[in-house]
Amino acid sequence: MRSDADDGTASSADDAPASPVQERRAETRWAAFTGIVVAAALTALVHEPDTAVGRTVGLIALAAMAVPLFVINPHRLDRQTQWSRALAIAFASVLVLVNQLGVVNVIVRLVDGSADGATVLLAAGQVWVTNVIAFGLLYWELDRGGPVARGTLPRSALPLADFAFPQDDEADAAREVAAGSSRRGDWRPGFVDYLYVSLTNTMAFSPTDAMPLRSRTKLLMSVQALTGFVLLALVISRAVNILA
Template sequence: MTGSKDDTTDDQVPAWARRTTGESRLAATAAIVGVIVLQLVLPEQFSPQPQWLLPALEAMLLAVLFIGNPVRIDREGRWLRLVSLGLTAVIGIATAWSVCRLVLALINGHVGDDPIVLLGSGGAIWLTNLTAFALWYWQYDRGGPAARAHARKPFPDFMFVQMQNPDLTDPTWEPEFADYLYLSFTNATAFSPTDVLPMSRPAKLTMMLEAAISVITMSLVIARAVNVLK
């Protein structure tokens, strides 16, 4: 009788607040591979040199994570956490370099007059920046995907609408990488929270930084493209 009651209580707890099997690695892996490809096709002036070095390091770290958690991200370990954060940091450093180089080139006029190259480079850097922040949100919220799978931290850093409306949400719903990618996209385009609210101060500061980078990058690239196109 007691076991039945416990099972019923557990079923009433939403998936995001209890222990689960962990999310699939597929979406995050695809996003990281996409970032690596974009880094390799960027013009040399916007990439750290040698251009292959950071993408190769990112691919190596991704392979290590894939070995540690090949299907679902549910295995915890200090070394896995450090490698995962290291990979996100390398992507962030490479993206920050590209953003700075692009902004300086636009301000100093050291970019070509080909609007296709300009918009393509700006779009690629904007996409890598968007994905880098999505990875940071995904890694930070409640200790990361593995910690969320084990329900280590009860208080979320980001409040999704599904958490606010449990009666209108599938009880098996829990935030996955696609949700953080959506958060990053809306913040990078609206320059403010939309339907996902930052709850902790670090989450607010990170979203503020992304919005600032996005508005500066987009405004400079668009202004330069309009000037070139006349």
């Protein structure tokens, strides 16, 4: 009789406890948790009175959503219910939206020159870094059913992919490369992979590491790239004016 432990899959992604193989494959929450803490701290430290109320409300909402997500998966991301899945996506979406308030405010201040140069440039750096983390978190939550699905389900049961990573096409490469591919090594992307996708998309204004496959992913990456382009262009322009 075939058991779940034999093939490393779970009989239920919602309720069943993780097998030893699942524990090995399931991603820990600490990389994403570190990114969230950094993003929250940068958001709280932005010196922009015009967005203080919105940022405070957003941070309180994020803290309230983070508690049940931490309770259901305190260490490894190996348990999921319908509500926890929806809450995780909502968490990442709220973080993106809260930071967009800061991005818009900084752009306005850069354009009208109403703020002190050093202050507005510091705020621009803070929202830029937070933007990278927030979109990386959102990509991480959306792709292939999210981190719990990627870490516990067999590859044949994974939902549609939002990204095609280089590892997905390396099964026929040199042995030492193919060994870490999706098909031969059962490689699954983690938070750092999506953070890198977010960083390169913000800096290059186009995908460089992983290619978007779905319309929603292309729209999200377009918004992120456009935001990064406008913010960096205005920051460079303002910095030149300050130095001139």
